[in-house]
Amino acid sequence: MSELAIPPVPRWAAELKNPPVFKPKADKIPDPPGYPSSQAPSSSKVHKVAQRKAPTPEEMDTLKLKKAWEVALGPIKGLPMTGIMMYMSGNSLQIFSIMMVFMAFKNPIMGILATNQAFERFETDSNRGKILQVKVAYVVMQLVALALGVWKINGMGLLPTTRSDWLAWEAQREPLEHAVTAL
């Protein structure tokens, strides 16, 4: 009864838990192409590529500068798209346009605040002066993006630029003399 009660674990189950160690097959059946074992000999080739001549620090600086310029010009690349979306979303106060305006302000400001972090990895002692130029360009680009947001809220009429926006603070002119009628 006890043998019946606890049946032996089937092999597939046991192997699922403890996969058997890979053993190269004794027979010469080739592995299918792409099978890891078949690529094993080419590892030396990869190693050969990795063992390319290391770039000089000048080259590294140029590369980093190039990369930094890409980052700096990043904000302006999205602008045409953002502009079209802003134009399409209209000037009415809706959740979509409000979110968009919020993002249009949040991103540039956060970007400007995080200028140093953005270029930290490209900065070296040698290219500091050039990176500064890039940083300035980056800030200018962020300001351009910000200007787009300002243009948007102006379009939405949220900027107090007109006389009517200050009307509530204007006082009524009071006459110094008063009259009452008895007619």
Next chain:
Amino acid sequence: MLLPPHLSTFLLLALPSAVRAVFQDEVGHIDYHYELLGVPQRETTFFHRPRRDEKASLLYTLSDVGVLGAVHPSSGAVLWRHLLNGTLTDGGGFLRAGEGENWVAGALGKSVHAWDAVSGRNKFWVDFSGEVRDLEIMEMTENGGRKDVLALFDEEDGSSTVLRRLSGDDGSVVWEFKETTKDIPLQVSTNVEKVFVISLHGNAAAYNLKVTVLDTLSGKRLDELVIGTKGDVHSKEDVMFVGANSAAPIVAWTDNSLQKLRVNVLGLKTRQEFSLPAGAVSVEIHAPHLVQSLPHFLVHIKTASGNSADVYHVDLKTGGITKAYDLPVQRGTGAFSTSSDNANVYFTRITNEEIVLLSSTSNAAIGCWPLKEGELRSAAIYGVSEVVKKTGSGESFAVRSAVVTDTDDWVLVRKNGEIAWSRPEGMTGAVAAAFAEIPENEDLVKTLEQEAHSNILAAYIHRVNRHINDLKYLPAYLNSIPSRLTSSILGTEVSFKDGKLARDSFGFHKLVILATRRGMFYGLDVGNKGKVLWSNRAFDIAKGDKWNVTGIHIDESAGETTVLGSNKDHVVFKTETGKIVDAKAPEAQVSTRSAALVNTLSGQVLLAVGLDGEISSPPADWTPGQTVVTRGLGGELKGVTFVAADGAKLSPLVTWTFPVPQGQKTVSIATRPAHDSVASIGRVLGDRSVKYKYLNPNALVLAAVDDAALTLTVYLLDTVTGQILYSSKYEGVDAGKPIECAMSENWFMCSFFGQYGVRDDPDQIVKGYQIAVSDMYESDQPNERGPLDDSDSYSPLDPLDVPGAGGASTLPSVVSQTYVLGAPISALQVTQTRQGISARQLLAYLPDMHGIVGLPRMLLEPRRPVGRDVTPAEMEEGLIKYHPVIEIDPKSVLSHERDVLGVEKIITSPAVVESTSLLFAYGVDVFGTRVAPSFLFDILGKGFNKVTLIGTVLALSAGVFALGPMVRRKQIDTRWNAPM
């Protein structure tokens, strides 16, 4: 606009409800209406059966304000009514009904008319020259059942007397009797075979009575009798009574000292004398009007302390008059009325204690019913009665009397001494009304004053003590919370807190003080459906006279109201109770033209202005700090200021005069209301620029017409300097039609009847009611404030043209537009709200439609673009394309289906909530409602279902409480009983 079809349909359906002035569930909740007739006159009020074969009778009256109407005697509801002349009249007129006829005949002024007795539809209306003096129904005519109308006229120039017999069917003249004479026509009377015209003959020193006897068929003169009066009769009022259609009509008068009563049976030359009891103050005669009734009459003698009556019988054969019996003297004035049932004549005597029914044949009372204690608040003056003899065993009578009391109420007293209904007819003919806040608790004001005057420590102890004292009200307050909660949920209102009036947080509970021309004043609770809280008589105004109120001033802090009259009279009473504090009766001479509420060193006071517009030097602490604008005898406007003449004494000085140009006469003057809050000083245009409003609290609009040139000129004046700021002229204006102006904020409007050209066809001229609206701005250009720019203050006395500002002037830039109205309007008024944020509405009475309309100011916008579509910027501003005709939209009629008759004036007052303005209209009817020109944006409407809301909240919380533990248990179970 490409809306989905179902959405646009929905919008279309939603539109009417959005613009509806009154919601159905608000009717009777926010508005109230007293359907009034006016105080019924003694001679023109009677019970009459409108259908011959039915017993039910109606009560008909032609009141002292010229309203002819029928009232249901059992309920007091008005069946139908007509304001005969279109405006309120000063009494007079005649009303008669033929026995068994289904129509009543009336006469007022120069017209005679007949009305269907049940429906009130007009049967005929005929106008003649001259003025009607008397009206009678010819009960028996030659052509079968038709009853004709006899109308006695006095020609306009007093040169002749005309009696016309008009057909009862269509009002056509059957015959006319004309006599060219200087005699004063008095009355007409008829018995079965003759018509008698009674007139005063001779001169004013001593008139004799002239009786002209006419033939009923042809109107030919049969006889003429002159009855000497021995100098007793000096005017037509001295002849007390001319018996109507009784079998033996009589004419009666007294001597000057009220000692003798002289009676003449018409058609006879003799007159009989009867002595009156000593001390008689006035004598009245009551007699039946039916031909078949016994020729008995009752003489009602009033003395200073009581009243008595004598009953006389006329012998038909000999014309002799004998005294049948007399009635004992009773206290008070008492009221008698006559009713007849075929030959029987009954007299009803109504005193403060009982109703006594007498037959004309014996002095034994047929019935006597004591009045219930305190039922009749005030003494009955006169009345009419209906006596019905009940068929069945024994002699049983039912009597009901409609009496006018000395507080101008019309009361129906039933046989069992109960009051069936009481109509406050005295509220008609109101001459002035004002809104008053419900006075705050006076004790609190006093204690606060007391605290302010003591030292800090004492005041603190006093206050702590007061608060501890106030704790005794805490249980009552806690007790009241459930009832307040339920009333708030169910929408019922609690207006009285421990029987006292209290303000409410919305400001809907206010009082209206109403003063009438009869010398009565009323206090109405606006928040409680216009309930009459109190009424009181200020003065006894003689019949024909009017209490001419020039000003009402409500002193909030003292809780007192002062009403100033034109005859040096005034009355001061408590606003809350109407109790008179101080009163001075009117003098005979009219001495005050108007009154101005001026600010003085001792607060606001009412300053009386003389007839010629002069102000006598008031006491030093009553000297106003403002210029007072008055009107002179010639209609000119004057500005009076007070200047120091010698030392400290200030004396009035006329600083400017505005004489209306030659040929013109002033028809309407409007100023901005005393409470006219302006929320924004400019108007924001579509491009976000600002057009600044010209807000001059001293501006006044004066409309003057030229009868000859048919022009209306509207002047805008500055009342400090008297300078004309602007004027405009409208041509082809009918000066005979009412012209009215209204002003508010930076705009004014005048409504008139005039002609205008049609744009498509310049030759075509159309006449119609128009309204000219003008906006005043500080400058033509937006974003400009004129030469004064943003200075905080200015003096109107400075020159209008500012030197050095390039010819710029401080005159307003006016934009005007004229609209054609679908109906005439009158009693113009503008809504007032607390802060002026809500849009304004022009409120007006529609005399033809008997309703009060609220025209949105947006509709009457002068800047609406003409002849082109609106630009998007203008659309943003809320402008709509100009359309010349403004039809009166029934949905904008605030009085909806109510028939509001004869409104003379509308007053408005702001509530505490910004959205709402309180409206009160008076004239004949009294009507009040709340207006929300920008809809109710700050309070929940009555349609808001608080029960559902609270039910939902309760159900949800119950669900949460019930499901919470279950869910929690389930979550724990899932964690612990995880399947292995």
